[in-house]
Amino acid sequence: MTPALSRRRLLCAACALPLTALVGCSKEEGGAALAPAEIQAATTCELDGMMLAEYGGPKAQVHYAGLAAPVFFCDTVEMFSALLRPEQQRTVRAAFVQDMGKADWDQPRGHWFDAKAGFFVVGSRRHGSMGPTIASFAAGADAHTFAERWGGKVLRFAEVRPEMADLRGGAAHDAKM
Template identity: 65%
Template sequence: MCTHHHCINRRRLLLAGAASGLLAACGRSPEGGGALVPVEIDRSTSCALDGMLLADYPGPKAQIHYEGRAEPDFFCDTVEMFSIYLNPEQVRAVRGLYVQDMGKANWDAPEGHWIDAHGAWYVAGSRRHGSMGPTIASFAEEADARRFATEFGGKVLRFAEVTPDMVVLDGGALHDQRM
């Protein structure tokens, strides 16, 4: 049998644990600092741009965390994330960007292995395709990016080297001379 004081402390502990779980699920750390953490995708996670289910497509996924929003915007392709982020009309304050480390994640069914997009290595122009066709592969380690580029082609880049003209979302239609 518990004393009144013991029951109140236990209830506070349970409520604190539940709050921590909710904060972690929303991409925030329970510590007062508001540290940002990536949010894992599941079978129902959809792309912020087109509603495609991320889990149904190959290649690296991405997420953008905006100031004042508990949930991130998810993208079924790194090209989409870069296109939104590098868009001159992008005015929302960005708290964080995450991409998947394709040196560890399974290309055909990527799960987990989220890394900060700013510190990642990228391979643009490879023969590997993501959900929307040609994609920009993301890696935590330079050696993994270079191995990937050797096997599948492409150029190894850092975050700041990815430019808006590399991430146009028209599917090549603007450059198709047959149209």
Template identity: 60%
Template sequence: MNQHRRSFIVRSFLFSMMGGSLIACKPSTSNTSIVPVEIDPRTTCDLDGMLLADYPGPKAQVFYVGNPTPRFFCDTVELLNTLLSPEQVQAVAAAFVQDMGKADWDQPRGNWIPVNTAYYVLGSKRHGSMGPTIASFSLEADAQKFIAQWNGKLMRYADIKPEMVDLSGGALHDTKM
């Protein structure tokens, strides 16, 4: 996919996150009222069917334009991969991650924040449902405290690149197979 198309998709996502819609390029006032939905014991991950309540680490959810029901992710890496994927063409109405400065790592509930306002910590020693994860925080101070304990690198949403959230795992890079 060329850089122009990727740039359009990223701009489209950011526009929709600010309350706009790509449908006929008209602003939508309904997007400002989207409220995150809390997970329950039956909530499953949209990508792999895992029960979110059974695993540690930050969770995520996305609302696509025209769909009032969110799609859930058992890990922030999965959401970020989906949003930054060149194949992502659905207009996003809202996306949320959990504030791990407030949520319990082992059983995170609530504390949802917009994906594009969060501070992210990549490369920490703390694992989520899928192993290494990206911790999300509403406050930079909480992210820095997490880094002091678990290591990692502080980033903002705009700085995260698709290759940083690759879901292919280590199998593609294992030369011993």
């Protein structure tokens, strides 16, 4: 083997190592099933820094590619606003919301499920941390029962439109601010 050929192979191998690492990361990120994280006492909202544990109503978390930990939202309206904005460019690995058919509305803990599989009640009289909210449910029957009691329309994840995730006036509904 000639010295030039050996150097060429060495350079090719050196260039290939970072690419191999990137491919390995993407397979690990894309192939592994993500699990929702639990809200801790110090968990804050991505948009406004509010402490999630201090507010009622459905919460959300989004796992973005390239981030080790999820970002949390103190309200599902904020999650939909972030995900449905045309300028949203980050790759979403997973989005989880709380099943309000099982979680305590005033102090929701646990009961996370894949947001894309859920049922959402838009336009109810029930408020979340930032006022009017989009209630999340894993089961359609629970969403319909909620809508009968509190009003609103039951939609699937893909049916929620950007204009339904209106963040204007949220602070006006927050008695703790």
